[in-house]
Amino acid sequence: MINFDKIRLLLRTEKSISQSLDSKYHFVVRSSCEKKEIASLIKKSFGVDVEKVNTLCIKNKRKKTAQFTTSPSFKKAVVTLKKGQTINFDS
Numbered sequence: 202m203i204n205f206d207k208i209r210l211l212l213r214t215e216k217s218i219s220q221s222l223d224s225k226y227h228f229v230v231r232s233s234c235e236k237k238e239i240a241s242l243i244k245k246s247f248g249v250d251v252e253k254v255n256t257l258c259i260k261n262k263r264k265k266t267a268q269f270t271t272s273p274s275f276k277k278a279v280v281t282l283k284k285g286q287t288i289n290f291d292s
Contacts, residue, residue, distance in 0.1 A: 207231045208242055211290070212277065224282040232258070232276045239278050247288045253281040 212227035220227070230239055240251040261274040282288070 207234050207238070208246070209275075220279075221287075224284065224286060226280050226282070226288055228278045228280060229275050230256075230278045234276065234278070236278075239280065243280050249286045249288060250283045251280055252283050255279040255281075 207230060209229040209231065212229060214227070217225075217227040228239075228243075234242075234256075236254040236256060239256070240254050243249065243251050256276060256278050258276050259274060261271045263269055263271050
């Protein structure tokens with residue numbers, strides 16, 4: 202069971218899809234989560250061994266349309282799994 206309170210969603214971009222072949226998965230996580238906490242949540246939720254977790258904070262961006270709008274800021278976690286392991290999202 203995935204804890205959706207801390208792990209918000211899986212990012213699916215061109216870069217993340219190409220890196221998933223190398224056992225690297227991108228997640229949007231809560232900004233208060235730490236690397237060790239993210240690793241344990243991924244291990245409990247998906248039953249895989251986490252080798253490394255990299256985190257980065259994406260700041261909001263301001264765009265000018267008819268009015269100024271801002272995109273939300275978020276924290277991204279890049280989770281590297283041990284060789285030969287994958288996460289199956291079909292189930």
